[in-house]
Amino acid sequence: MKTFILKRLLQLIPMLIGMSFISFMIIQSSPGDYFAQMKMNPEISPETIEMMKINFGLDKPVLVQYLLWLKNMCRMDFGISFAYHIPVTTLIKFRLKNTLCLAIFSLFLSWVIAVPLAVLAGYKEGTNIDRMLSIFAYLSISLPSFFVALLFVYFISKTGVLPLGGTRSIFDVNASAFLIFKDYMKHLLVPGLVLCFVNIGWLFRLMKNNFVEVFNTPYILAAWARGLPASSIIFKHTLRNALNPMFTILGMEIGSILNGAALTEIICGWPGMGSLILEAVLSHDLYLVMGALVISGFLLIIGNLIGDILLTIFDPRIRLT
Amino acid sequence: MKRFFQRLRNHSKLAYFSFWFLVFFYIVSFFADILAPYHFDYQFRNKPYQPPTKIHFIDESGHFHIRPFVYNMIIDDPVFRTYREDQSTRYPVKFIVNGPERKIFFVFKTSKYLFGVDEPAGIFLFGTDTYGRDIFSRLLYGGRISLSISIVGVLISFTLGMITGGIAGYFGGLIDQILMRFVEILMVFPSFYLMLSLRAMFPLNLSSIQVYFLIVLILSLIGWAGLARIIRGMVLSIKEEDYVLAAKSLGLSHWRILFFHIFPNTFSYTITALTISVPGYIIGEAALSLLGLGIQEPYPSWGNILSSTIGNLKVVGDAPWLLLAGVFIFAVLINFNLLGDALRNVLDPKNW
Amino acid sequence: MEEILRCEKISKNFMIKDPLGISKRKLTAINNISLSINQGVNTGIVGESGSGKTTLAKTLTLLVRPDSGLIYYRGNEITKLPDRKLRFFRNRVRIIFQNPYKSLNPRSTVERVIKEAMLTETKTSETVDDILSHVGLPPEYKDKYPHQLSGGERQRVAIARALVGNPECIIADEPTGSLDAMTEIYILTLLDELKKRFGLTYVFISHNLKIIAEFCERIMVMYRGHIVEQGSVEQILKNPLHPYTRLLWNPESEKFVRQQQKYNYGCPFLHRCIFRMEKCFHQSPELKDKENGHLVSCFLYE
Ligand SMILES: Nc1ncnc2c1ncn2[C@@H]1O[C@H](COP(=O)(O)OP(=O)(O)OP(=O)(O)O)[C@@H](O)[C@H]1O
Ligand SMILES: [Mg+2]
Numbered sequence: 013m014k015t016f017i018l019k020r021l022l023q024l025i026p027m028l029i030g031m032s033f034i035s036f037m038i039i040q041s042s043p044g045d046y047f048a049q050m051k052m053n054p055e056i057s058p059e060t061i062e063m064m065k066i067n068f069g070l071d072k073p074v075l076v077q078y079l080l081w082l083k084n085m086c087r088m089d090f091g092i093s094f095a096y097h098i099p100v101t102t103l104i105k106f107r108l109k110n111t112l113c114l115a116i117f118s119l120f121l122s123w124v125i126a127v128p129l130a131v132l133a134g135y136k137e138g139t140n141i142d143r144m145l146s147i148f149a150y151l152s153i154s155l156p157s158f159f160v161a162l163l164f165v166y167f168i169s170k171t172g173v174l175p176l177g178g179t180r181s182i183f184d185v186n187a188s189a190f191l192i193f194k195d196y197m198k199h200l201l202v203p204g205l206v207l208c209f210v211n212i213g214w215l216f217r218l219m220k221n222n223f224v225e226v227f228n229t230p231y232i233l234a235a236w237a238r239g240l241p242a243s244s245i246i247f248k249h250t251l252r253n254a255l256n257p258m259f260t261i262l263g264m265e266i267g268s269i270l271n272g273a274a275l276t277e278i279i280c281g282w283p284g285m286g287s288l289i290l291e292a293v294l295s296h297d298l299y300l301v302m303g304a305l306v307i308s309g310f311l312l313i314i315g316n317l318i319g320d321i322l323l324t325i326f327d328p329r330i331r332l333t
Numbered sequence: 334m335k336r337f338f339q340r341l342r343n344h345s346k347l348a349y350f351s352f353w354f355l356v357f358f359y360i361v362s363f364f365a366d367i368l369a370p371y372h373f374d375y376q377f378r379n380k381p382y383q384p385p386t387k388i389h390f391i392d393e394s395g396h397f398h399i400r401p402f403v404y405n406m407i408i409d410d411p412v413f414r415t416y417r418e419d420q421s422t423r424y425p426v427k428f429i430v431n432g433p434e435r436k437i438f439f440v441f442k443t444s445k446y447l448f449g450v451d452e453p454a455g456i457f458l459f460g461t462d463t464y465g466r467d468i469f470s471r472l473l474y475g476g477r478i479s480l481s482i483s484i485v486g487v488l489i490s491f492t493l494g495m496i497t498g499g500i501a502g503y504f505g506g507l508i509d510q511i512l513m514r515f516v517e518i519l520m521v522f523p524s525f526y527l528m529l530s531l532r533a534m535f536p537l538n539l540s541s542i543q544v545y546f547l548i549v550l551i552l553s554l555i556g557w558a559g560l561a562r563i564i565r566g567m568v569l570s571i572k573e574e575d576y577v578l579a580a581k582s583l584g585l586s587h588w589r590i591l592f593f594h595i596f597p598n599t600f601s602y603t604i605t606a607l608t609i610s611v612p613g614y615i616i617g618e619a620a621l622s623l624l625g626l627g628i629q630e631p632y633p634s635w636g637n638i639l640s641s642t643i644g645n646l647k648v649v650g651d652a653p654w655l656l657l658a659g660v661f662i663f664a665v666l667i668n669f670n671l672l673g674d675a676l677r678n679v680l681d682p683k684n685w
Numbered sequence: 686m687e688e689i690l691r692c693e694k695i696s697k698n699f700m701i702k703d704p705l706g707i708s709k710r711k712l713t714a715i716n717n718i719s720l721s722i723n724q725g726v727n728t729g730i731v732g733e734s735g736s737g738k739t740t741l742a743k744t745l746t747l748l749v750r751p752d753s754g755l756i757y758y759r760g761n762e763i764t765k766l767p768d769r770k771l772r773f774f775r776n777r778v779r780i781i782f783q784n785p786y787k788s789l790n791p792r793s794t795v796e797r798v799i800k801e802a803m804l805t806e807t808k809t810s811e812t813v814d815d816i817l818s819h820v821g822l823p824p825e826y827k828d829k830y831p832h833q834l835s836g837g838e839r840q841r842v843a844i845a846r847a848l849v850g851n852p853e854c855i856i857a858d859e860p861t862g863s864l865d866a867m868t869e870i871y872i873l874t875l876l877d878e879l880k881k882r883f884g885l886t887y888v889f890i891s892h893n894l895k896i897i898a899e900f901c902e903r904i905m906v907m908y909r910g911h912i913v914e915q916g917s918v919e920q921i922l923k924n925p926l927h928p929y930t931r932l933l934w935n936p937e938s939e940k941f942v943r944q945q946q947k948y949n950y951g952c953p954f955l956h957r958c959i960f961r962m963e964k965c966f967h968q969s970p971e972l973k974d975k976e977n978g979h980l981v982s983c984f985l986y987e
Binding site for chain 2: 743746748768769771772775776779780782783784787788789790791792793801802804805843846849
């Protein structure tokens with residue numbers, strides 16, 4: 013187990029280097045000299061420019077620049093945002109927290125809803141319940157996240173049951189931690205529900221397929237023949253086996269959640285990574301774009317790693333020595 | 334081919350319907366120049382956010398008319414934009430009408446459209462937007478852009494994926510290693526972030542043609558990697574099949590084996606993979622245009638028709654028909670998903 | 686006697702991965718095999734399922750490259766030649782696969798299958814119809830797809846394909862393995878006729894001893910990737926030496942329950958051998974000449 017994780021971690025290194033190199037090249041090949049652009053900007057002090065010039069070797073050849081940038085990246089220094097005049101890292105840190113909260117919240121919610129529904133539909137395969145749930149799943153899969161978000165935002169603004177935009181509406185410094193948390197969660201609810209809605213569909217379908225597949229194996233049929241109680245067959249035997257393949261999904265899901273989250277964030281006004289990179293692109297804030305891109309790729313790598321590790325823990329077919 | 338349709342219909346009537354629905358949608362949007370009553374940029378300045386025009390058969394005095402007609406809509410209250418019908422004159426709906434010249438596919442000239450009414454009245458099946466432009470026409474024209482991007486993008490990705498995946502899988506070795514590492518690294522990025530970053534490489538203000546091709550380029554660059562990986566996997570397993578070995582044992586060239594024995598046998602999978610991947614391109618285009626990074630006004634696309642509703646909740650309340658762009662996207666996506674699922678079963682050789 | 690094909694100490698390993706690619710296991714499909722195939726001497730290869738017969742056939746035709754060892758065609762070493770330089774060899778040594786349901790491209794018509802085989806052969810004046818007639822198929826079959834043919838018909842198409850361009854040696858890998866008994870006789874008669882008509886040399890792989898005895902002059906017995914016994918038909922049929930060969934001759938005498946190989950050392954046949962001795966646990970026997978070209982690898986005869 014340990015060696016496996018270690019091996020996977022070692023495999024990450026070339027991945028990270030390749031990823032950062034591509035990110036760097038994307039930004040490098042964008043038109044216009046951002047160094048010059050920065051100099052023109054009266055709001056950036058000459059000292060800052062001088063510092064970045066040294067830190068990032070902006071007057072050196074591209075490869076040297078990349079290596080310097082890589083070195084800085086390892087120290088979590090992504091340079092300074094042109095638009096906000098603060099370190100990119102600071103900006104990302106704040107936004108990343110929000111995005112992660114949103115992702116984990118909706119991930120949790122969608123699993124909690126999708127898995128029982130899938131078991132229900134799988135158990136009652138072919139009945140009306142199953143059919144209705146499948147139609148719902150199709151809707152959820154085919155509705156683009158931005159459209160759901162638009163409809164949701166419209167609905168919420170009409171009824172006004174939940175706050176929209178931002179992360180808080182209580183700005184009282186003396187407010188108790190619980191109140192602030194409650195306020196945060198309330199704001200989280202709108203994008204969280206949207207994301208959960210678009211995510212449920214395919215989770216449901218995958219889970220149902222797994223469940224049905226396991227449910228029809230001779231091993232489960234034999235369990236029926238032995239006269240085991242239905243609840244034990246469904247939950248103990250089938251569900252456990254059907255859940256195994258889902259762990260790899262969990263890793264992949266990080267990617268789809270990040271994609272869906274980005275648009276949802278932008279439309280619901282949730283200050284996360286998605287809205288950050290959009291702002292960065294709109295204001296041509298290249299270091300910020302690059303930082304956000306690298307971090308998002310990093311999240312995905314971590315997601316896949318977690319998925320693999322969970323799989324090796326839970327899947328009895330995989331024996332690690 | 335005939336057998337294929339037969340099988341598709343036997344497998345699922347719904348998917349068969351989806352197929353023809355999509356064909357219909359694509360054809361309609363490609364012929365927007367004939368079918369749309371107005372050019373996408375034609376403005377009725379005095380009719381912003383007009384609700385959909387009612388088509389009448391019976392006039393105010395109770396007479397029935399075989400030819401449907403509309404009334405001119407007059408703005409009642411410019412602040413709240415309430416409209417009323419001016420029932421003094423009837424404007425019959427005309428078919429095959431003449432109008433300003435348009436070019437079909439930028440080539441063939443036409444000055445005849447399918448239907449229209451005389452001005453000052455307008456026929457707005459789905460209402461108008463803030464400039465008084467006909468949403469129905471814009472949706473058709475927008476469909477042409479959104480749907481054609483998806484097709485061109487898919488074809489480019491497909492070609493790229495086929496070539497790289499095929500070479501990597503068939504020849505293996507160092508080429509395989511390099512190509513697949515590259516693909517893996519591309520796939521490490523969440524596509525939305527990669528899409529925006531690639532967009533950031535280019536200036537924001539580009540001409541519409543440039544933006545169009547830029548979007549196609551970005552989307553196929555992103556979509557290509559996944560396809561290449563799928564195809565590589567398939568080639569890897571097919572090249573061990575006896576019939577490929579048999580071809581090899583005849584001394585046939587690699588290219589012949591690749592093109593005549595391996596690729597044709599990946600088709601059933603790749604067609605499915607393609608069908609399933611089209612929605613990604615439609616969403617990608619819509620997302621970019623929605624965020625103002627894609628197709629720019631006055632050109633319509635489903636994404637940018639929808640973009641006028643973002644952050645402008647009052648508009649959604651006043652003119653909910655703007656959301657129809659989203660409905661169109663949804664309709665196309667759900668049909669692609671239905672079709673893709675059916676194809677997966679129909680084309681799977683295991684089910685033959 | 687001219688030698689067509691010879692291999693020296695060839696081995697082929699497969700890496701078996703688990704679904705995640707985390708752990709790997711090595712499987713030796715053929716192990717240190719040396720043999721030579723002479724013109725006019727039909728060679729039979731027998732062995733139970735999984736003994737590596739197909740792998741050997743594919744390796745001999747260089748469809749699978751050996752991990753070690755050398756292969757010679759008429760005295761020239763060809764083991765590492767790239768595919769494009771192997772044409773002369775491929776036109777002369779052909780292979781018929783075990784399973785006709787897999788060996789024809791599902792998307793090629795019969796005509797295209799044959800035409801394709803004629804591509805690399807410029808000299809022939811034969812038409813597709815001629816070639817189909819050699820295997821007893823009427824010309825109407827040209828436009829059929831494999832899924833429209835029966836197993837026996839498919840195998841005939843596969844044989845026809847192998848015949849294009851006048852090969853000298855055909856490696857037939859259980860050509861009747863997946864066919865019923867009647868069709869089997871058909872195909873075998875056909876192969877026999879073709880042998881006489883075109884002066885072919887066969888390498889005939891089968892686990893059916895009667896067929897082998899009828900078809901071949903020499904027999905090799907394979908077990909788990911090794912050749913354990915080799916000799917002329919009489920020698921092996923009348924006087925089987927290796928315990929495994931005897932077992933093949935009457936399978937009912939099997940004493941041990943078939944099981945996974947327990948030992949990874951010593952004689953490969955160790956775990957099923959009723960004559961095993963102390964020595965067998967420690968050493969692997971070599972293939973040695975017992976008498977007049979009757980080779981066996983067993984310590985019983987040392
Ligand atoms: N491509 C491959 N990858 C992995 N293992 C393989 C491969 N080809 C063959 N093997 C393994 O090599 C061993 C020998 O296989 P082979 O097909 O040569 O046996 P065989 O003697 O032809 O058996 P049969 O009589 O059933 O055809 C088997 O254990 C098989 O699982
Ligand atoms: Mg075999």
